[in-house]
Amino acid sequence: MPHADSPRSYHHGDLREALIGAGLELTRDGGADGLALRDAARRVGVSPTAVYRHFADRDALLSAVAERVQQRVADGMQVAEPPPSTSARDRLRAVGLGYIGFALREPGWFDLAFGRPGALQERIEPDRVPAPFAALSAALDALVAEGALDAARRPDAEWPCWSAVHGFALLALGGPLRGVSAEELREAASRTVDIAIDGLLA
Amino acid sequence: MPHADSPRSYHHGDLREALIGAGLELTRDGGADGLALRDAARRVGVSPTAVYRHFADRDALLSAVAERVQQRVADGMQVAEPPPSTSARDRLRAVGLGYIGFALREPGWFDLAFGRPGALQERIEPDRVPAPFAALSAALDALVAEGALDAARRPDAEWPCWSAVHGFALLALGGPLRGVSAEELREAASRTVDIAIDGLLA
DNA sequence: TGCGCTATGTTGACACTGTACACATTGCCG
């Protein structure tokens, strides 16, 4: 008996995908630490070392799961598809609040995809841009196209914006803002985003 | 032979302090993950379970070390003691850049003291305020005392400010800004802080 | 059609971790 109830023994079919799926479940609560390699293997009905046929090590599996989550964030941020009449400023607001909203809604996944050091690539390559980053860039471009942001101040404007929402999300999740009521949190988030935008356009 | 070269056998003298010291060394590179309970015990020349006489578990030891680091940050931020003629705005700038500077200078300690979820207390109690937080609050108070910030906007202004520098530090350490030259990093940090302040005063 | 190679699993082991339990030693206090 190779293992427990496996429909087709020995060969799994698509183990790689199954492991990522298990990883998504395991990290949903518990974040990156919630994913134990052996645990994922168990859940899929496979021996621990089988994982190594598809991922170099636990970290590689973690990264693969993180990538999925990043895609999911971008999808979630586009749910609030802006009506065409929306100002670029409001669009940027929506991106920022979407980022924070995801963090609050899915703390585990957020930790995995953005909180863990090394979750995001070292340098962002033009070809494989993380999905949420692309949304931010587009919003900033719209801001200058609309004339609200001086083109000279456009370059690298991503970092201060991202810093604000990223920091807020982490303070709200694991920092001193943890345990604050959802209502207060929404207000603080809103203010943080507004301040970042105001400062950028100042 | 109870253990290796111990000057006084069995009773250590001040094991608690010694463990915190070892914790400081171990977390300096490697952050929170760099501190293994058994490793700290080994370094001090004591059996692993002896640690439990002074700390409830590994997490308690970690928290004790984190508290030390937080104190150290505040000290480091006061090194740049501002001349009395400094404007409140510049004081706030210095606090923010001090925070980021510490993160870049001591990534491991920063991860331990601020990066790890739960490193900071849940709700900040008025009696035991984390040292860096107090510096931020004071700078904001000075801003309103000087008339630069409307008193109505003072409450809870800590969060947007902290968010910006906290987020920047983490993006610089483990995120897409990792590997960027120190010069570029300083500039981006400076801009991030300025934007936060501009937005706050807008 | 059948053979063999390679991709994909399994088993067993190792070093390591945090932690619980029972026991040993010590210094202080009555």
Place this chain on the structure above:
DNA sequence: CGGCAATGTGTACAGTGTCAACATAGCGCA
């Protein structure tokens, strides 16, 4: 001076990631 509480030790257990050697299955080629 005796005993007690504080403090440290030893042993053990469950769990982890990872490596090396072995087993199986399916695909391409004779």
